[in-house]
Amino acid sequence: xxxxxxxxxxxxxxxxxxxxxxxxxxxxxxxxxxxxxxxxxxxxxxxxxxxxxxxxxxxxxxxxxxxxxxxxxxxxxxxxxxxxxxxxxxxxxxxxxxxxxxxxxxxxxxxxxxxxxxxxxxxxxxxxxxxxxxxxxxxxxxxxxxxxxxxxxxxxxxxxxxxxxxxxxxxxxxxxxxxxxxxxxxxxxxxxxxxxxxxxxxxxxxxxxxxxxxxxxxxxxxxxxxxxxxxxxxxxxxxxxxxxxxxxxxxxxxxxxxxxxxxxxxxxxxxxxxxxxxxxxxxxxxxxxxxxxxxxxxxxxxxxxxxxxxxxxxxxxxxxxxxxxxxxxxxxxxxxxxxxxxxxxxxxxxxxxxxxxxxxxxxxxxxxxxxxxxxxxxxxxxxxxxxxxxxxxxxxxxxxxxxxxxxxxxxxxxxxxxxx
Amino acid sequence: xxxxxxxxxxxxxxxxxxxxxxxxxxxxxxxxxxxxxxxxxxxxxxxxxxxxxxxxxxxxxxxxxxxxxxxxxxxxxxxxxxxxxxxxxxxxxxxxxxxxxxxxxxxxxxxxxxxxxxxxxxxxxxxxxxxxxxxxxxxxxxxxxxxxxxxxxxxxxxxxxxxxxxxxxxxxxxxxxxxxxxxxxxxxxxxxxxxxxxxxxxxxxxxxxxxxxxxxxxxxxxxxxxxxxxxxxxxxxxxxxxxxxx
Ligand SMILES: Nc1ncnc2c1ncn2[C@@H]1O[C@H](COP(=O)(O)OP(=O)(O)OP(=O)(O)O)[C@@H](O)[C@H]1O
Ligand SMILES: [Mg+2]
Numbered sequence: 001x002x003x004x005x006x007x008x009x010x011x012x013x014x015x016x017x018x019x020x021x022x023x024x025x026x027x028x029x030x031x032x033x034x035x036x037x038x039x040x041x042x043x044x045x046x047x048x049x050x051x052x053x054x055x056x057x058x059x060x061x062x063x064x065x066x067x068x069x070x071x072x073x074x075x076x077x078x079x080x081x082x083x084x085x086x087x088x089x090x091x092x093x094x095x096x097x098x099x100x101x102x103x104x105x106x107x108x109x110x111x112x113x114x115x116x117x118x119x120x121x122x123x124x125x126x127x128x129x130x131x132x133x134x135x136x137x138x139x140x141x142x143x144x145x146x147x148x149x150x151x152x153x154x155x156x157x158x159x160x161x162x163x164x165x166x167x168x169x170x171x172x173x174x175x176x177x178x179x180x181x182x183x184x185x186x187x188x189x190x191x192x193x194x195x196x197x198x199x200x201x202x203x204x205x206x207x208x209x210x211x212x213x214x215x216x217x218x219x220x221x222x223x224x225x226x227x228x229x230x231x232x233x234x235x236x237x238x239x240x241x242x243x244x245x246x247x248x249x250x251x252x253x254x255x256x257x258x259x260x261x262x263x264x265x266x267x268x269x270x271x272x273x274x275x276x277x278x279x280x281x282x283x284x285x286x287x288x289x290x291x292x293x294x295x296x297x298x299x300x301x302x303x304x305x306x307x308x309x310x311x312x313x314x315x316x317x318x319x320x321x322x323x324x325x326x327x328x329x330x331x332x333x334x335x336x337x338x339x340x341x342x343x344x345x346x347x348x349x350x351x352x353x354x355x356x357x358x359x360x361x362x363x364x365x366x367x368x369x370x371x372x373x374x375x376x377x378x379x380x381x382x383x384x385x386x387x388x389x390x391x392x393x394x395x396x397x398x399x400x401x402x403x404x405x406x407x408x409x410x411x412x413x414x415x416x417x418x419x420x
Numbered sequence: 421x422x423x424x425x426x427x428x429x430x431x432x433x434x435x436x437x438x439x440x441x442x443x444x445x446x447x448x449x450x451x452x453x454x455x456x457x458x459x460x461x462x463x464x465x466x467x468x469x470x471x472x473x474x475x476x477x478x479x480x481x482x483x484x485x486x487x488x489x490x491x492x493x494x495x496x497x498x499x500x501x502x503x504x505x506x507x508x509x510x511x512x513x514x515x516x517x518x519x520x521x522x523x524x525x526x527x528x529x530x531x532x533x534x535x536x537x538x539x540x541x542x543x544x545x546x547x548x549x550x551x552x553x554x555x556x557x558x559x560x561x562x563x564x565x566x567x568x569x570x571x572x573x574x575x576x577x578x579x580x581x582x583x584x585x586x587x588x589x590x591x592x593x594x595x596x597x598x599x600x601x602x603x604x605x606x607x608x609x610x611x612x613x614x615x616x617x618x619x620x621x622x623x624x625x626x627x628x629x630x631x632x633x634x635x636x637x638x639x640x641x642x643x644x645x646x647x648x649x650x651x652x653x654x655x656x657x658x659x660x661x662x663x664x665x666x
Contacts, residue, residue: 263513269495271580272496273530
């Protein structure tokens with residue numbers, strides 16, 4: 001008996017076995033992806049339209065950024081209201097290459113009919129005036145220096161959000177800014193980024209943003225119904241990988257330490273952990289995760305503009321995670337999927353209008369009010385969010401005996417042993 | 421014996437109020453020391469200064485054989501150098517199991533990358549179990565520490581301190597709110613700990629201090645009023661006046 005208890009925790013089983021929710025999640029995600037593919041317009045039965053495939057793919061990206069939000073807020077206790085800035089940066093980074101390369105091909109094709117072969121300068125000028133004509137410029141701004149290279153822009157998907165998070169986080173955490181002040185600071189960061197991008201001379205086409213991102217360069221012949229599936233699969237893959245990564249991150253001592261930081265960061269300092277360093281790591285990693293999610297999202301959305309990184313976007317992100325249940329990874333995913341799909345249903349005009357007396361409720365306008373009220377309700381009455389339902393279900397099935405004996409008699413198994 | 425911690429001429433004021441006033445004293449390597457004094461004497465503030473939570477307005481605090489000044493170091497650096505602290509109010513991470521709390525406290529590399537890649541070995545699990553046994557929580561290893569009784573939380577916190585393997589342990593009112601039996605267990609734990617390291621215990625309870633059987637420092641209004649054996653200081657006129665009452 002004592003032999004069993006001594007050796008039990010030392011046997012290290014794989015992550016998915018120690019945390020069954022990870023396995024359940026991955027299986028559900030795989031089945032969902034398979035099901036959607038089979039029903040898709042692109043290669044399946046044609047029940048699900050291409051535009052809905054895109055909606056689902058985008059939803060998966062929201063789930064991924066919600067995971068990041070849950071890690072930084074639900075686990076580490078940093079209520080960042082700026083993570084959609086990183087999401088947007090990821091989108092801009094990939095959007096630059098998509099737009100550049102597609103325009104380049106168009107310009108090269110159009111110059112091919114000319115009598116003299118076009119010089120690289122002519123091609124470059126052509127691309128620049130095509131892209132920047134809308135903001136009255138015809139030169140490439142310096143930040144487009146790498147736009148010709150897919151690998152470099154893919155690197156930028158990670159480097160740009162990561163670097164911003166690193167610098168911002170270093171400044172903020174070093175000065176021990178916490179709580180509400182930190183939240184406000186992150187709002188200021190995303191607002192500043194949005195305002196900067198709105199300017200015509202920001203180099204990213206001001207409020208026009210980047211468009212036509214759904215068209216993959218050189219793949220004009222591939223129908224959108226197929227491209228949409230590619231991105232849907234990529235998003236599902238990224239979500240699955242992101243989930244595994246986050247689960248791994250929070251499962252060990254690192255997870256212990258960041259949850260401890262959330263609950264009492266002063267105490268963690270006296271244990272000898274450099275709290276600021278941990279916060280910085282979490283903040284930066286989640287920013288990168290958000291950037292990757294954004295890079296997958298915007299090619300499906302087709303367009304990105306500065307309004308996407310407006311402060312409200314990050315607040316919505318926090319609302320999703322709160323409604324889904326923070327501090328548990330699947331909670332964040334459920335929240336993001338549930339609320340964002342519901343939101344697109346309500347704001348898409350499909351929801352039937354309501355008439356209560358003289359009040360005529362049109363959901364397009366009233367959805368935000370409903371969302372706000374649900375947020376308040378969840379915060380006040382169900383802080384565990386939708387994810388809390390899982391606890392309820394689990395408790396009904398097997399009450400928590402805190403490791404006590406399972407039955408009468410001295411030989412009874414303990415709850416913990418029975419689990420193994 | 422060599423000096424482990426030396427506090428000299430330290431003063432701290434909060435909004436003009438001098439909580440610590442020209443405080444000087446030293447703790448030797450491996451010493452067990454009790455600090456007593458009336459409420460507001462500055463006992464907790466003294467610990468805040470040593471552990472880097474509060475920066476003094478003047479004075480020096482040096483530690484170790486190289487006499488490193490602690491004043492410029494962060495809380496986490498000071499903790500890494502081997503100064504552990506137990507707070508007046510028990511603070512364990514209630515959302516996590518007893519084992520997780522102890523595992524976190526085990527003396528290991530504290531930098532984020534090392535922590536991220538850390539996977540406990542059999543020896544680490546064994547150490548955690550041994551510690552849990554020492555503090556009487558062997559059966560509660562997998563319980564959430566939030567479910568523990570007040571006394572058990574205090575012990576868990578002491579266990580976490582032992583896991584840190586500090587050279588100097590600062591313990592703030594460890595017996596507050598404990599039953600008599602719990603107090604005795606606590607005394608044993610501290611005396612046991614003091615065999616291999618220096619321990620400074622702040623306590624109000626005279627019987628508890630008597631059981632510790634060690635040198636006593638009396639603080640009053642932020643400076644040392646008397647120092648010596650318990651019998652010596654309790655006979656001191658001033659101590660009787662300000663602390664023990666007539
Ligand atoms: N952060 C602070 N700001 C203002 N005053 C403080 C602060 N910390 C402590 N003080 C004051 O300094 C004095 C000493 O406080 P301290 O907590 O060190 O006393 P103590 O000896 O630990 O008392 P107790 O026995 O009640 O724990 C008290 O008068 C207290 O009000
Ligand atoms: Mg005190």
